[in-house]
Amino acid sequence: xxxxxxxxxxxxxxxxxxxxxxxxxxxxxxxxxxxxxxxxxxxxxxxxxxxxxxxxxxxxxxxxxxxxxxxxxxxxxxxxxxxxxxxxxxxxxxxxxxxxxxxxxxxxxxxxxxxxxxxxxxxxxxxxxxxxxxxxxxxxxxxxxxxxxxxxxxxxxxxxxxxxxxxxxxxxxxxxxxxxxxxxxxxxxxxxxxxxxxxxxxxxxxxxxxxxxxxxxxxxxxxxxxxxxxxxxxxxxxxx
Amino acid sequence: xxxxxxxxxxxxxxxxxxxxxxxxxxxxxxxxxxxxxxxxxxxxxxxxxxxxxxxxxxxxxxxxxxxxxxxxxxxxxxxxxxxxxxxxxxxxxxxxxxxxxxxxxxxxxxxxxxxxxxxxxxxxxxxxxxxxxxxxxxxxxxxxxxxxxxxxxxxxxxxxxxxxxxxxxxxxxxxxxxxxxxxxxxxxxxxxxxxxxxxxxxxxxxxxxxxxxxxxxxxxxxxxxxxxxxxxxxxxxxxx
Amino acid sequence: xxxxxxxxxxxxxxxxxxxxxxxxxxxxxxxxxxxxxxxxxxxxxxxxxxxxxxxxxxxxxxxxxxxxxxxxxxxxxxxxxxxxxxxxxxxxxxxxxxxxxxxxxxxxxxxxxxxxxxxxxxxxxxxxxxxxxxxxxxxxxxxxxxxxxxxxxxxxxxxxxxxxxxxxxxxxxxxxxxxxxxxxxxxxxxxxxxxxxxxxxxxxxxxxxxxxxxxxxxxxxxxxxxxxxxxxxxxxxxxx
Amino acid sequence: xxxxxxxxxxxxxxxxxxxxxxxxxxxxxxxxxxxxxxxxxxxxxxxxxxxxxxxxxxxxxxxxxxxxxxxxxxxxxxxxxxxxxxxxxxxxxxxxxxxxxxxxxxxxxxxxxxxxxxxxxxxxxxxxxxxxxxxxxxxxxxxxxxxxxxxxxxxxxxxxxxxxxxxxxxxxxxxxxxxxxxxxxxxxxxxxxxxxxxxxxxxxxxxxxxxxxxxxxxxxxxxxxxxxxxxxxxxxxxxx
Numbered sequence: 001x002x003x004x005x006x007x008x009x010x011x012x013x014x015x016x017x018x019x020x021x022x023x024x025x026x027x028x029x030x031x032x033x034x035x036x037x038x039x040x041x042x043x044x045x046x047x048x049x050x051x052x053x054x055x056x057x058x059x060x061x062x063x064x065x066x067x068x069x070x071x072x073x074x075x076x077x078x079x080x081x082x083x084x085x086x087x088x089x090x091x092x093x094x095x096x097x098x099x100x101x102x103x104x105x106x107x108x109x110x111x112x113x114x115x116x117x118x119x120x121x122x123x124x125x126x127x128x129x130x131x132x133x134x135x136x137x138x139x140x141x142x143x144x145x146x147x148x149x150x151x152x153x154x155x156x157x158x159x160x161x162x163x164x165x166x167x168x169x170x171x172x173x174x175x176x177x178x179x180x181x182x183x184x185x186x187x188x189x190x191x192x193x194x195x196x197x198x199x200x201x202x203x204x205x206x207x208x209x210x211x212x213x214x215x216x217x218x219x220x221x222x223x224x225x226x227x228x229x230x231x232x233x234x235x236x237x238x239x240x
Numbered sequence: 241x242x243x244x245x246x247x248x249x250x251x252x253x254x255x256x257x258x259x260x261x262x263x264x265x266x267x268x269x270x271x272x273x274x275x276x277x278x279x280x281x282x283x284x285x286x287x288x289x290x291x292x293x294x295x296x297x298x299x300x301x302x303x304x305x306x307x308x309x310x311x312x313x314x315x316x317x318x319x320x321x322x323x324x325x326x327x328x329x330x331x332x333x334x335x336x337x338x339x340x341x342x343x344x345x346x347x348x349x350x351x352x353x354x355x356x357x358x359x360x361x362x363x364x365x366x367x368x369x370x371x372x373x374x375x376x377x378x379x380x381x382x383x384x385x386x387x388x389x390x391x392x393x394x395x396x397x398x399x400x401x402x403x404x405x406x407x408x409x410x411x412x413x414x415x416x417x418x419x420x421x422x423x424x425x426x427x428x429x430x431x432x433x434x435x436x437x438x439x440x441x442x443x444x445x446x447x448x449x450x451x452x453x454x455x456x457x458x459x460x461x462x463x464x465x466x467x468x469x470x471x472x473x474x475x476x477x478x479x480x
Numbered sequence: 481x482x483x484x485x486x487x488x489x490x491x492x493x494x495x496x497x498x499x500x501x502x503x504x505x506x507x508x509x510x511x512x513x514x515x516x517x518x519x520x521x522x523x524x525x526x527x528x529x530x531x532x533x534x535x536x537x538x539x540x541x542x543x544x545x546x547x548x549x550x551x552x553x554x555x556x557x558x559x560x561x562x563x564x565x566x567x568x569x570x571x572x573x574x575x576x577x578x579x580x581x582x583x584x585x586x587x588x589x590x591x592x593x594x595x596x597x598x599x600x601x602x603x604x605x606x607x608x609x610x611x612x613x614x615x616x617x618x619x620x621x622x623x624x625x626x627x628x629x630x631x632x633x634x635x636x637x638x639x640x641x642x643x644x645x646x647x648x649x650x651x652x653x654x655x656x657x658x659x660x661x662x663x664x665x666x667x668x669x670x671x672x673x674x675x676x677x678x679x680x681x682x683x684x685x686x687x688x689x690x691x692x693x694x695x696x697x698x699x700x701x702x703x704x705x706x707x708x709x710x711x712x713x714x715x716x717x718x719x720x
Numbered sequence: 721x722x723x724x725x726x727x728x729x730x731x732x733x734x735x736x737x738x739x740x741x742x743x744x745x746x747x748x749x750x751x752x753x754x755x756x757x758x759x760x761x762x763x764x765x766x767x768x769x770x771x772x773x774x775x776x777x778x779x780x781x782x783x784x785x786x787x788x789x790x791x792x793x794x795x796x797x798x799x800x801x802x803x804x805x806x807x808x809x810x811x812x813x814x815x816x817x818x819x820x821x822x823x824x825x826x827x828x829x830x831x832x833x834x835x836x837x838x839x840x841x842x843x844x845x846x847x848x849x850x851x852x853x854x855x856x857x858x859x860x861x862x863x864x865x866x867x868x869x870x871x872x873x874x875x876x877x878x879x880x881x882x883x884x885x886x887x888x889x890x891x892x893x894x895x896x897x898x899x900x901x902x903x904x905x906x907x908x909x910x911x912x913x914x915x916x917x918x919x920x921x922x923x924x925x926x927x928x929x930x931x932x933x934x935x936x937x938x939x940x941x942x943x944x945x946x947x948x949x950x951x952x953x954x955x956x957x958x959x960x
Binding site: 329348349350351352353355356357358359361362363364391393394395397399400402411412413414422423424425466467468469470471472473474475477478 | 569588589590591592593595596597598599601602603631633634635637639640642651652653654662663664665706707708709710711712713714715717718
Binding site for chain 2: 133137138139183188221226227
């Protein structure tokens with residue numbers, strides 16, 4: 001059991017009936033529901049709440065944060081991004097979903113543009129497992145097939161992932177590194193590609209399984225914060 | 241709770257009173273005892289048993305295998321090595337300890353000589369944590385200090401580890417990549433350096449913690465074996 | 481200018497008129513010709529020559545070895561494989577092509593089965609560049625398209641590559657890690673997927689460019705062999 | 721022959737006679753001189769010049785930029801940092817030296833704090849080569865010994881390096897990942913630890929060799945910039 005916070009921009013849900021039909025409780029609501037069934041304590045937070053719902057208290061009691069954003073990345077305040085980053089470096093897990101690739105928090109943790117190709121064409125995606133030893137791919141089988149998704153294509157401008165877990169095939173001819181892990185400070189980061197707002201991707205049990213696996217993998221380790229700065233020697237210097 | 245098998249060459253214990261004094265139950269006995277306290281089902285197996293104690297039955301019911309060997313690597317039969325390798329590729333975790341760097345099983349999984357520098361001089365080792373986000377370093381703090389150990393020094397002829405967890409400092413002037421993880425097939429491999437037979441290293445609670453963490457990390461994932469060989473297309477070819 | 485040896489099994493060329501038509505000088509001949517144009521000193525060697533053409537002399541004067549094999553991997557003698565492996569660990573570059581994934585030399589350097597899915601169905605392959613900073617992808621642009629190739633699909637049972645350069649999209653629905661680098665000992669290894677014997681893949685200028693880039697990247701560094709074994713301390717031990 | 725720019729904060733040289741005695745031409749001057757001998761076209765640039773000497777023109781005609789900074793990281797303007805970052809992502813090589821670990825440009829490319837332990841105690845450093853296959857370690861032998869250097873110790877809060885080349889041993893009991901490579905966008909980054917301003921480290925021929933090797937390794941590849949954004953399909957979608 002962990003304390004999970006699901007963050008969602010929650011804007012498409014306000015303005016687009018298609019999205020509202022697919023996610024009547026919001027993308028955050030759907031994700032929160034299946035993570036609760038995993039036994040976690042789950043909260044949600046959204047852009048238009050005070051401090052985007054990510055107060056110091058909320059973040060300090062969050063073990064793993066999930067992040068979905070798309071059209072309003074620029075409205076997320078730099079101060080809150082810095083706060084989230086600090087918590088990741090201090091050990092909080094972070095799961096970045098789909099269009100979150102362009103969020104301030106992901107870009108600042110990666111150090112690159114995180115740019116990519118994209119296309120909305122109701123096309124088929126097949127996510128192939130390339131690391132069948134990894135806890136995040138547990139129980140997935142060889143691939144996950146999504147009948148309709150937005151395409152994301154290479155080149156994906158990210159640092160080489162510490163671990164590459166999924167590769168996507170798209171009907172229109174592209175490929176994509178769809179499941180990538182990174183470690184930053186004491187925290188773990190998992191980027192997982194699928195989840196365009198107009199498709200029922202987060203209702204898919206296989207996708208839910210990967211996200212639930214990702215949350216477990218991203219659990220903070222119980223570890224003292226490393227000591228930085230001026231350090232006394234542990235051995236005698238210049239004794240020779 | 242996992243099924244653990246601790247494999248030990250168990251030869252020094254028969255011939256060297258110093259080793260017998262430090263490990264009256266054998267190195268395998270000491271390791272088995274602290275892993276049992278972690279709640280695992282633990283067996284031991286040794287070189288001079290039939291099939292080195294690693295029958296098909298034993299291996300197929302082993303989740304994680306630990307390996308300590310030193311002077312008799314060449315006496316381990318190629319057939320058993322191949323059997324262990326197959327089990328690792330099928331998902332069994334493998335923890336290779338200290339002089340196990342030169343075991344047939346480690347060398348065949350690495351593809352390199354696994355050679356290194358060494359020296360027995362009762363010297364101090366300090367293992368620094370370089371990845372404080374990793375479950376194997378959980379609870380360790382900044383470093384582990386061992387008053388007396390055998391030195392292993394770079395260059396260590398291994399493939400670049402998938403994850404580097406510990407770096408050792410030695411009193412005599414060398415450094416060493418002391419905690420390294422690898423994935424091979426569906427299995428996970430953790431190499432952990434300390435543990436010369438004449439020192440009480442495996443009685444050290446910090447060392448025990450790392451090994452216990454390593455065992456948990458190496459737990460097999462529940463995953464179907466990937467399908468290899470000739471494959472029918474999933475999409476129509478040549479429809480244009 | 482380097483000394484290059486192109487090794488080819490050279491069996492399909494003897495028995496299959498289609499292959500002979502595509503590669504009248506053998507696959508090795510075609511590869512040797514475009515590498516000579518790069519200014520290298522190029523030799524070829526084939527399975528049915530004495531010592532498979534890979535005498536101690538040949539190997540010791542080879543900077544980079546290319547390897548194409550398919551139906552006769554088992555006929556390559558273990559002794560020659562060990563000799564090639566030793567040269568790689570001593571610094572010789574190795575470029576493994578296409579069905580060479582199942583060669584003894586590649587499998588022993590990887591430590592895994594190197595198994596994969598495959599299909600011969602005249603289908604389209606598109607190799608996407610995922611690392612545009614790497615010298616092996618220099619000048620390639622975004623992707624290479626091959627109208628007809630054999631399909632290789634994931635899961636590809638290799639260790640996680642040190643560097644992942646190309647990902648293939650296949651018409652039939654699969655993906656593949658098609659360009660992978662590894663370091664073993666002092667040597668560099670580049671696996672490059674395309675090149676089924678019945679297609680004119682090695683006549684393709686883009687494919688030739690990647691192989692030529694790979695050869696340059698794999699150039700041995702001028703470096704003393706590391707010293708292994710018992711080592712005298714560089715610092716005074718136990719002075720406190 | 722490449723166009724190299726050596727950037728130095730150049731403040732210690734103005735205020736500290738010890739530094740001036742060691743580097744009468746400034747740290748940048750010393751580095752520029754040995755890189756010129758390698759046949760490069762070398763310029764220098766310093767903090768107090770207009771735009772810190774890093775105008776659009778200078779950066780666009782720079783193949784590899786070297787960066788030394790220490791006490792005035794905060795005085796480097798965010799605009800120039802962003803400009804340098806963009807050039808790295810577009811392919812320019814970047815060599816970050818010593819206290820440059822805390823520069824804005826390094827931190828923004830890494831996504832972490834880049835914090836570490838440090839101590840000025842005239843102590844011995846020994847940099848061990850852990851990757852003898854890499855062009856940056858070419859010709860170095862087993863290690864480089866520096867009689868007196870500042871200590872930097874783990875934990876070094878960086879992302880796991882793409883390639884780890886050097887590990888430092890320090891007299892006072894610490895270790896450090898002293899040679900690390902990263903790829904960001906189309907650019908290559910090499911962090912190299914030694915070089916405290918009061919020691920003659922950059923006059924050391926072995927250190928010069930590593931930096932010269934690093935510059936060659938970081939050479940931009942000739943590659944089109946990847947295309948990002950909305951993309952037309954390369955294959956027919958929905959034809960079934």
